[in-house]
Amino acid sequence: xxxxxxxxxxxxxxLILQTIAxxxxxxxxxAQRIQVISRDLLKVQQGSLYPALHRLENQGWIQSEWGAxxxxxxxxxxxxxxAGKKQLAKETLKWQRLSSxxxxxxxxxxxxxS
Amino acid sequence: MRMWNVxxxxxxxxxxxxxxxxxxxxxxxxxxxxxxxxxVKSGSSTEDARCEAExxxxxxxxxxxxxxxxxxxxLLDALMQDARYGLRVLLRAPAFLFAVVLMLGIGIxxxxxxxxxxxxxxxxxxxxxxxxxxxxxxxxxxxQGQVFEDAALSPGMYAACKDSASAFESFGVWTSGAATMTGxxxx
Numbered sequence: 001x002x003x004x005x006x007x008x009x010x011x012x013x014x015l016i017l018q019t020i021a022x023x024x025x026x027x028x029x030x031a032q033r034i035q036v037i038s039r040d041l042l043k044v045q046q047g048s049l050y051p052a053l054h055r056l057e058n059q060g061w062i063q064s065e066w067g068a069x070x071x072x073x074x075x076x077x078x079x080x081x082x083a084g085k086k087q088l089a090k091e092t093l094k095w096q097r098l099s100s101x102x103x104x105x106x107x108x109x110x111x112x113x114s
Numbered sequence: 115m116r117m118w119n120v121x122x123x124x125x126x127x128x129x130x131x132x133x134x135x136x137x138x139x140x141x142x143x144x145x146x147x148x149x150x151x152x153x154v155k156s157g158s159s160t161e162d163a164r165c166e167a168e169x170x171x172x173x174x175x176x177x178x179x180x181x182x183x184x185x186x187x188x189l190l191d192a193l194m195q196d197a198r199y200g201l202r203v204l205l206r207a208p209a210f211l212f213a214v215v216l217m218l219g220i221g222i223x224x225x226x227x228x229x230x231x232x233x234x235x236x237x238x239x240x241x242x243x244x245x246x247x248x249x250x251x252x253x254x255x256x257x258q259g260q261v262f263e264d265a266a267l268s269p270g271m272y273a274a275c276k277d278s279a280s281a282f283e284s285f286g287v288w289t290s291g292a293a294t295m296t297g298x299x300x301x
Contacts, residue, residue, distance in 0.1 A: 027141060028148040046145060047172045047180075055184035060120040066137075076141045081119060 012044065012052050014095055017080065017088040020062055024079035026069065027053055053078060061087045138181055146171065247283075251275075 061084035
């Protein structure tokens with residue numbers, strides 16, 4: 001993650017799982033997709049993307065396969081495993097709880113000021 | 115299922131280290147190529163794009179190291195390195211190595227010797243028939259408040275005990291003593 005959008009640890013895993021859940025993808029596409037969908041708010045840096053991918057694979061949440069990409073070049077495609085789907089659901093719930101909690105606290109501050 | 119996948123990944127990374135390493139190289143190379151293409155499409159020169167893409171990667175070697183870490187290869191690597199290092203250090207100091215081996219040898223030998231004695235004396239059953247039914251009876255009496263433990267047994271008392279001790283199948287006596295052997299032959 002870069003600059004002022006430093007992500008909480010574990011959030012990158014969640015983003016990767018969610019992105020791969022849509023369709024099998026190679027690393028570069030994952031980074032692009034996250035950047036595009038987040039309207040450039042989130043920029044995944046290679047320095048954290050690949051270690052995260054390998055870690056997720058090592059944990060059995062995603063699996064990889066070499067395949068031909070759009071212009072017939074080889075690329076390593078990652079896809080979600082069944083355990084990965086469960087993990088994604090779990091992580092999503094966790095994130096929603098965390099973010100709504102933080103929002104509530106911040107909202108209160110705004111209310112208290114006004 | 116998940117365990118199986120994890121197992122497969124680990125085994126593969128262990129057995130096919132070279133291949134896994136090549137795949138990692140290629141995976142990162144593919145990424146750089148894509149990034150260059152994207153930058154060229156958005157108007158930079160090929161040279162600029164390459165420089166920028168490589169810079170964005172940061173240290174390539176460090177990144178690879180982190181990927182290896184994430185796969186858990188590092189543990190075995192470190193273990194092997196430590197073992198090799200230990201061996202080298204030991205070989206460089208043969209006197210120390212000799213002392214260590216000797217000490218360990220004596221230690222293990224002494225332990226084994228003591229244990230074999232203890233095992234024969236205390237742990238293994240006595241070499242008598244029905245040794246688990248064997249009990250010891252000790253002579254203890256009190257005269258005017260003074261207690262005598264393990265007192266000697268007179269022949270008369272032995273005879274009386276042998277006749278009246280109906281709780282036991284049979285009754286015998288033993289005594290302990292020391293003797294000095296000075297030569298062969300009948301005493």
